Amino acid sequence: MRQDSRLSRMLHVLIHMGRHKGVMTSDLIATMLDANPVVIRRTMAGLREEGYVHSERGHGGGWTLARPLEELTLLDIYRAVGEPSIFAVGPAYDMPGCPIEKAVNATLEDVFSDAEKRLMERFAGVTLADIAKTFVAPEGAQDGTQHGQSCRP
Numbered sequence: 001m002r003q004d005s006r007l008s009r010m011l012h013v014l015i016h017m018g019r020h021k022g023v024m025t026s027d028l029i030a031t032m033l034d035a036n037p038v039v040i041r042r043t044m045a046g047l048r049e050e051g052y053v054h055s056e057r058g059h060g061g062g063w064t065l066a067r068p069l070e071e072l073t074l075l076d077i078y079r080a081v082g083e084p085s086i087f088a089v090g091p092a093y094d095m096p097g098c099p100i101e102k103a104v105n106a107t108l109e110d111v112f113s114d115a116e117k118r119l120m121e122r123f124a125g126v127t128l129a130d131i132a133k134t135f136v137a138p139e140g141a142q143d144g145t146q147h148g149q150s151c152r153p
Contacts, residue, residue: 004084009033010043010077015132017053018069023062043081050080069132075123086116 013029026037026044033040044063047053054066078084090112091105 006081007078010081017065023064025062046080069128072128073124074126
């Protein structure tokens with residue numbers, strides 16, 4: 001099963017935006033993430049609707065942060081990107097009349113619900129600034145926005 005990387009990718013972008021002076025175009029972000037600019041615009045639109053980023057159209061336009069990294073949590077961004085599924089495993093509903101399947105599913109649903117609640121609490125307690133503090137800029141980068149081998153542009 002393919003992992004949903006929207007949360008990770010948008011965290012990456014937003015932290016770059018927090019260190020970048022000026023706007024970041026959809027094309028620049030798409031190049032950085034090896035993605036289609038249309039997909040970037042669609043995903044960023046969800047962040048804009050929540051008030052986390054601004055966008056400007058036209059020549060010289062692009063995306064900027066609407067709030068500082070200190071005010072954005074993992075939970076905020078998780079919700080803004082559509083609350084992708086946390087778990088790749090889950091209950092099976094192949095035999096709805098089977099009492100064992102019902103018992104297994106009830107237990108799994110309870111365990112997953114508890115784990116998701118704890119994860120959301122943890123997400124709420126971590127800001128993007130917390131993540132940004134762990135980043136060490138490559139030598140020669142003045143503001144951490146120069147992309148090394150791990151980031152394309």
